[in-house]
Amino acid sequence: MKRRDWLSASTAGALSLGLAGCLRPAAPLDGGFEGASFERGHLLREKPQRWPAPAVSRRVSALVLGGGIAGLAAARALRQGGVDDLAVLEMADQPGGNSRGRELGGLACPTGAHYLPVPGDDAREVQDLLEELGLRRREAGRWVYDEQALCHSPQERLYQHGEWHEGLLPSQDLSPAALAQYQRFASLVAQEQKQQRYTLPLSRQTLSPGQLALDTQTFAHWLNQQGLNDAGLRWYLDYCCRDDYGAGAEQVSAWAGLHYFASRHGFQAPGSDAAAQAAESSVLTWPEGNGWLVDRLAAPLQGSHRGGPLYTGRLVLRIEDQRHAVAVDVWDVAQQRVERWLAAHCVVALPVPVAARVQTAAPDWLQATTLRWQHAAWVVGNLQLAAPLADRPGAAPAWDNVAYGSAGLGYVNAAHQRLDPRPGPTVLTFYSALGTAAAARRDLLTQPWTHWRDLLLKDYLVPHPDLFDTAQRFSVTRHGHAMAVPVPGTLAHLSRLPGGGAHRGRAPSVPAVLAEGRLSWAHSDWSGYSVFEEAFTRGHDAGRAVAQQLRGRLPA
Structure with missing residues (x-):
């Protein structure tokens, strides 16, 4: 039996014993689904009948549809530009989109992006x-x-060969051949950084012929062409793609796989001087993840006597760019009625498929993007523990903890940023990117919460055999269309959008602002992948452009 097969069988056995023995009938592990309601989002496709006529009408200068990071950034830019007569409409009961946080047992923890x-x-x-x-x-x-916001040390560790090791790059007992492949990949990334520009956000650069060539093939195919087939290196690179893009190296483009490293701090082979420098923290994080940022972006929009310009529980049904205003019909979940909003300008900070569905006479390029884009499903599990777990030998407990060979993405410890060194209750947040297959989204709708508990925890019962001993609750958050996946062809399509370089007959580039008539579109989908820098900058740029347009019509 191969080592990986043995580990897989051992893990499966441990899971069976853990669920049968540790979850005692007298004290069962409480749990269930939390977070966004699929029912609300699916109303758009499951209620084909006509909606009732609007019961109320409201008018604002600027309307922002979507309270995720892009929508909140657009509202901030509008206010900075002197536009206070605005409203933000969000389908969920809480703003933040994929960056929301929550509390479990009084402890803050993320339900999405965590750094x-x-x-x-x-x-x-x-x-x-x-x-x-x-x-x-x-x-x-x-x-x-x-x-206090920089990730405290130790930042990352990997469980491999029966013990924990510092860092996530598999680097134990490397053969000379394996080390040579690590060094070759580091050299290829450095070469890309030297020859071509890789930026975050993407709209800050033109696209070189070399990058467009990388965009025509998958990252896995490119790695095969380079002779990079070491199992440890390939697992790590696949993990990185799943972590940032929601899908593995077999799906994302070679440009995206290299962009992950070339747009930030490169790739450091084990033993290099740069590897030691890279160990220094370059990540900002909080117990509730990026929910900390959401709370501060949303705070200025809440708390007035009218409820603030942030309106939650609003499902966008229809957007029409009329002659004198943008008309938006929304379903008010609490009041069970349709509202009509009229605005001089509207920022559509909705995912591409939703924007195309609700917009009347949607432009061809919007419909074409909907047909091309693929979105990854995610599941996040929060495990509340009354006390810290016992630990295996090796590296000390870290913020980010991953089991080698796992199909999941590991867990982060919400207590890691505490200044109090005394052990105490905590929440571990487990992540898994399910890819783009329709079957994954079907499972999100049909499988019980215990299915996702088992999926997320099964690789950690060997390093943590006491996982259930102090467990109190397991909360599951499902993200059916969490993020756009940068598959081959993404860059070429983006460059042909209105405002893109190829669309204007210039050097290929990705438009910073998509606008037509009284509508602007701002969402990380328009960058082809979902990270904070892309979502925030797209919202900011759209909001700033709208404020400039409205400024001449606002009273002095």
């Missing part, structure tokens, strides 16, 4: 936000970040 890499100079708008929030400041001529 923000320290932004580079191309993400100027994100840098400004962090400065505004007190997370970034200049000292002695250099920028420093709040140490």
